[in-house]
Structure formats: C-alpha cells, structure tokens
Amino acid sequence: MKNLIELNKDEKDCLQELMNISYGAATAAISEIIGKFATLSIPNIDTISSKDLVSYLNKKLLSKNKYYVANQLINGYLAGENIFIIDEISSINLAREFDLEEDEIDENEIKDIILEITNILSSATSGKLASLVDTSISFSAPHITKINSIDEFDKRFEGEYSHVIIISTKLNFKEQNIKGELMILTKKESSIFLKKALDNALENL
Amino acid sequence: MYLVVDDSKMARKMAVKNLKLVVGENVQIREAQDGLEAVNNYKENKPAICFMDLTMPIMDGFEAIKQICTFDRNAKIIVISADIQELSMQKAKNNGAIGFIKKPINQNNLKSMLSTLGLI
Numbered sequence: 001m002k003n004l005i006e007l008n009k010d011e012k013d014c015l016q017e018l019m020n021i022s023y024g025a026a027t028a029a030i031s032e033i034i035g036k037f038a039t040l041s042i043p044n045i046d047t048i049s050s051k052d053l054v055s056y057l058n059k060k061l062l063s064k065n066k067y068y069v070a071n072q073l074i075n076g077y078l079a080g081e082n083i084f085i086i087d088e089i090s091s092i093n094l095a096r097e098f099d100l101e102e103d104e105i106d107e108n109e110i111k112d113i114i115l116e117i118t119n120i121l122s123s124a125t126s127g128k129l130a131s132l133v134d135t136s137i138s139f140s141a142p143h144i145t146k147i148n149s150i151d152e153f154d155k156r157f158e159g160e161y162s163h164v165i166i167i168s169t170k171l172n173f174k175e176q177n178i179k180g181e182l183m184i185l186t187k188k189e190s191s192i193f194l195k196k197a198l199d200n201a202l203e204n205l
Numbered sequence: 206m207y208l209v210v211d212d213s214k215m216a217r218k219m220a221v222k223n224l225k226l227v228v229g230e231n232v233q234i235r236e237a238q239d240g241l242e243a244v245n246n247y248k249e250n251k252p253a254i255c256f257m258d259l260t261m262p263i264m265d266g267f268e269a270i271k272q273i274c275t276f277d278r279n280a281k282i283i284v285i286s287a288d289i290q291e292l293s294m295q296k297a298k299n300n301g302a303i304g305f306i307k308k309p310i311n312q313n314n315l316k317s318m319l320s321t322l323g324l325i
Contacts, residue, residue, distance in 0.1 A: 010214065017213040020260065021308045024287025037292040040260045042212065132309075205218045 005191040019043040026124030070118040076137035086180035133197035208252035210243040240264030274301030
C-alpha cells in the first residue's frame, strides 16, 4: 500500500466536485433519453491497490448478483479504464425504458443498451474531467461481459493496474429500480498527472 | 450578507471568489456545508441571497430550500448545481428557489443571473 499515490483531503474534495459536475451532465443526458428522473449521489473517491479490487467490489455491491460489466479504455495523460457495472435486474428494467417489448428484451439488446449508456457516461465524465484539468483523452470501443458473481470479475485489472484511484458514482433511477456503478480506474502515471492537475486547480482558486 | 451552501470546499471557494468579483471584494459571505447548517445559518443571519447546492449529505438542497422558504417566504435562493435535469430545476423552483446556475460557476453566469433577477 505504501506505493499508492494518495490524494489529500483538498485534492479529494476537488476531484469529487469535478466529478460531480461531469456526472451531472451525463445523468441529465441519460435522463433525457429515457424521459425519467435520476437521483444524483455524491461521488466517492478511493485509492486502493488493484489486487484489492474484487474485495472492494464485494463490499460495495451484492456479491451474489449477476452483473453486466462494460469497460472502456481511456488513452492520454489520464490513461485508465472506465468500468460500468449494472446488475441483471436493473439492466432488464433499463431495457424496458428504451421502449423494448418484453419479447424483444434479450441478452444482445441488453448488452447493446449498456454499451451505449457506458459510452455516454464515459465521454461525459472522463471527457469532461479531462477538459477541466486541461488535457485531452480518447476512448477505445467499449466491451461488455456478463458475470455470475463479483468473484468472476476480470482478474486482468489486477495485472494492468498496480495502483488505482477509483472514482465511483451511481446511476440511480429509483422509480424504475435501475442502479449502476461507474468506476474510473487510473494508472500510476495518470494518478500522478491527476494529482498535479488538482493541485494546480486548487492553487488557482 | 450572502450565504454559500455546498458540501465541497472547492465549490464554496469558487462561489466566494466569483461573488467577490461580481459584487465586490468587501461583500460579507458566510458558508455552510450541508442543508441543515444552511437552514440554521439562514435563521440566525437572514442573508440577502443564499446560493444553494442540491446534492449534499445530512440534508439536501431541495429540503433546505423548502425549510428556508417556510421560515421566510421572501427568501432569495439561487441554486448552483451540477444536477441539470429539468425535473430537478423544477423541483427546486417549486420549493422556492428563484434562480438556477449550472456548475461550474463563473463570473459570467453569476453576473447574468443576478442581473436577470434584478439583484445587482
């Protein structure tokens, strides 16, 4: 744990506020698409070692649920990965909000909708965050998998991200029973860049 | 005197900085970090304008606006929020807010709002 790039209280507060602004825009975009109201929550910032990622997720989510996990690579100074996790029931409810008839809701349709939502969330959050810290990023095409429990979460992340700052926030349409979690994993170099950018932002206040 | 309400220290700093640029360096500004603190602060100090975030712990901005406007039906509350959903803006307005500024706050959107409302 001693090699982690820790953010101090002010840096965390600054990042939380930047994410709050970014996520507000993303949620409004999705809310407009499906014509329903979403509850915004305060973004959560955690710094962990990637080998603790699965146990971290087990604490945050119901470990025995089935989940769709969509991930999208971020390239540039803020290199990392966006991961959107949504449980099976929420994803079916989400598909219903896209005006699909019950017999049209199948695995492929659900995956397609989740990928689209991930695209919107990624560009609105990471894209906005990048512009707020004066850099630019690009995205690779998102991928999606279905897991039967959090324990099946891809172990690849442990190898690729020795160090991660997890910025997580919820997509929460209470009345429709839709809950999802967006996490942004950053690599060590990106974490250092982000920390410096946050310090600059704070100095300029 | 003005009251700035936000759970983020950074957001409060940004609001204070821009208020001073628009209204003047000598303006007196108090701060609160959640809705409950805002309600108590409002009752004690009766600020001329209250700038209120919506997404906050302990008590959110919607409830704080409602409580403040119940206490003082002439309260001038301007929301500064990242929650830009139409329904959120409408709910804040129904609870008594008189204006809505989309985050991040800057000199232009603040000046324009205060000017539109005839407050500067």
